[in-house]
Amino acid sequence: MRCRELQAYIFVGALWALLQASSGYSPPVIQNSDGSLGGQYLIKIKAGYDIDAVAKEIEDLIVPDDSKSKVHAEIKHKIKNVVPVIVARLNFKAQEKIQTVAGIEYIEEDGIVKEENLASDKDTKVPKDYGLDRINQLDSGLDGNVTINGDGFGTNIYLLDTGIQDLHRDFECRARHAYDAFGGDGFDTCTGHGTAVAGIIAGSRYGVAKRATMHSLKVIGCEAETGSYENHAVSYVMLGLDWVMRNKVSPCVVVLALSTGGSRVLDEAVKTIHDAGCVVVAAAGRSELAKTDEGQPKFFPVGLGYRAPLPPTTPDPNKVDLDNYIHEACARSPARSPYVVTVAAIGSTDTVPSWSNTGLCVDLFAPGESIYTVNFKNDDDFFYASGTAMAAAYVAGAAAVHIANGVTEVPDILPPQVVNNLVKMKILKDTSTCMVLNAGEGTPNRLLYLQPN
Numbered sequence: 538m539r540c541r542e543l544q545a546y547i548f549v550g551a552l553w554a555l556l557q558a559s560s561g562y563s564p565p566v567i568q569n570s571d572g573s574l575g576g577q578y579l580i581k582i583k584a585g586y587d588i589d590a591v592a593k594e595i596e597d598l599i600v601p602d603d604s605k606s607k608v609h610a611e612i613k614h615k616i617k618n619v620v621p622v623i624v625a626r627l628n629f630k631a632q633e634k635i636q637t638v639a640g641i642e643y644i645e646e647d648g649i650v651k652e653e654n655l656a657s658d659k660d661t662k663v664p665k666d667y668g669l670d671r672i673n674q675l676d677s678g679l680d681g682n683v684t685i686n687g688d689g690f691g692t693n694i695y696l697l698d699t700g701i702q703d704l705h706r707d708f709e710c711r712a713r714h715a716y717d718a719f720g721g722d723g724f725d726t727c728t729g730h731g732t733a734v735a736g737i738i739a740g741s742r743y744g745v746a747k748r749a750t751m752h753s754l755k756v757i758g759c760e761a762e763t764g765s766y767e768n769h770a771v772s773y774v775m776l777g778l779d780w781v782m783r784n785k786v787s788p789c790v791v792v793l794a795l796s797t798g799g800s801r802v803l804d805e806a807v808k809t810i811h812d813a814g815c816v817v818v819a820a821a822g823r824s825e826l827a828k829t830d831e832g833q834p835k836f837f838p839v840g841l842g843y844r845a846p847l848p849p850t851t852p853d854p855n856k857v858d859l860d861n862y863i864h865e866a867c868a869r870s871p872a873r874s875p876y877v878v879t880v881a882a883i884g885s886t887d888t889v890p891s892w893s894n895t896g897l898c899v900d901l902f903a904p905g906e907s908i909y910t911v912n913f914k915n916d917d918d919f920f921y922a923s924g925t926a927m928a929a930a931y932v933a934g935a936a937a938v939h940i941a942n943g944v945t946e947v948p949d950i951l952p953p954q955v956v957n958n959l960v961k962m963k964i965l966k967d968t969s970t971c972m973v974l975n976a977g978e979g980t981p982n983r984l985l986y987l988q989p990n
């Protein structure tokens with residue numbers, strides 16, 4: 538945690554204490570700059586407290602026959618493995634009351650999560666496999682060689698997304714449905730985002746790790762079916778990460794080609810996964826919220842879990858360097874976490890598209906614009922997709938290739954997080970540098986590189 542963030546938490550904690558005029562600790566309520574599911578919260582349990590006991594205390598706040606108290610609290614999930622969290626619906630009265638329950642560290646709004654883009658036009662100027670062609674050479678330009686030295690055999694890739702169309706020919710039965718946060722069969726039925734990402738990670742035709750095993754965790758539902766983002770929430774991603782903690786098989790790579798507007802609980806969860814020995818790869822996110830309809834710079838509402846480099850005083854649009862600030866991957870979770878490999882996108886000319894986030898929290902770039910990959914609609918169809926999700930997919934495939942090629946074969950006296958740091962270091966050391974034309978101020982100018990075969 539950075540000092541400024543710590544100060545913010547302390548400040549809010551103090552504010553709550555004042556407001557409540559009570560003694561003892563009052564857990565801060567953390568907002569999400571992307572908005573949230575109204576009335577739903579992730580309640581983080583303090584170390585040393587029993588989650589079931591705290592849940593019981595919350596439930597006991599409800600006095601069913603007392604119409605005056607009007608406290609509504611409904612516990613939806615108890616997440617125990619990745620980070621101890623109670624997912625609950627709370628009305629305002631319940632939020633007030635809950636301040637008196639011991640063992641709560643903070644209360645975070647259940648924020649909205651987004652897939653990191655999909656729809657794309659075909660770029661007729663470049664070959665369909667330009668992504669593979671670009672990443673297997675240090676220099677710019679394309680030479681038609683799309684080989685990769687390694688295939689990721691024996692690695693387990695856990696993709697938390699919209700599901701995977703596992704029956705697609707391109708996956709050769711290497712993609713499996715592992716978990717569905719909505720209780721369904723895990724199929725990618727809505728946008729095809731998860732299938733497109735999986736095709737880049739491990740598809741046999743245009744994928745990087747052509748023999749890795751893909752485990753699909755469906756944690757993003759169909760927005761079109763409900764007409765809202767209620768199935769796009771941090772809590773579903775947390776359920777998926779909890780499943781990974783319980784069921785993962787090493788060596789493992791966890792892919793989050795999604796993002797939300799700053800979530801402390803999600804950041805803590807990816808750290809747990811990292812410490813348990815899985816390499817976590819995340820999309821840098823997109824900057825579509827940058828401008829208002831009138832074209833004016835839009836300043837994100839400052840949630841408390843939010844760490845964008847906001848100007849210290851009231852923002853003056855004339856003085857703020859918006860180009861740096863609105864593209865900030867540091868404003869997204871899990872992109873801002875130092876425990877993930879955060880990937881921004883380039884197009885075929887080594888140029889960063891306007892929609893890709895950049896900044897200090899980015900670890901490297903990879904192709905992400907007009908990427909030809911697996912189409913979920915047909916068992917043998919392909920189409921074009923764009924986004925930092927696609928860029929993250931190349932890096933996830935690269936992580937699997939490095940693992941299978943033996944990067945992590947070290948004396949097993951080393952703790953798991955050190956071993957998986959070796960993978961991150963390998964990815965970052967092997968990059969081609971200074972190739973990205975408009976990397977953005979503060980962004981490391983590194984582009985994914987894997988040896989050809």
Ligand SMILES: *[C@@H]1O[C@H](CO)[C@@H](O)[C@H](O)[C@H]1NC(C)=O
Nearest residue numbers: 673681682683684988989990
């Ligand atoms: C790709 O490049 C590598 C390294 O230069 C070379 O060994 C290999 O034969 C090339 N493969 C093809 C299919 O061109």
